[in-house]
Amino acid sequence: MAVKMGVNGFGRIGRLVFRAGVENQSVSMVAINDPFMDVEYMKYMLKYDSVHRAFPGTISTKQVDGKDFLIVNGMPVRVFHE
Secondary structure, eight states: OOEEEEEEOOSHHHHHHHHHHHHOTTEEEEEEEOTTOOHHHHHHHHHEETTTEEOSSOEEEEEETTEEEEEETTEEEEEEOO
């Protein structure tokens, strides 16, 4: 069973931790909290990282009942802005 993990802050380090978690089969990334970043900008920053290259998987966004989600490799990741 995978450990559920969330990231607080989606800056340079938060994105690195997120990428490492996505690549690790024993970790399930379930949430991101960043009060300053729009979900569409999160998608862009994860997909086109100028230092660590383009993300090798699929990334999209969706909104359900006012809740934001990043869909990464088919798995929904809840996005909070608190």
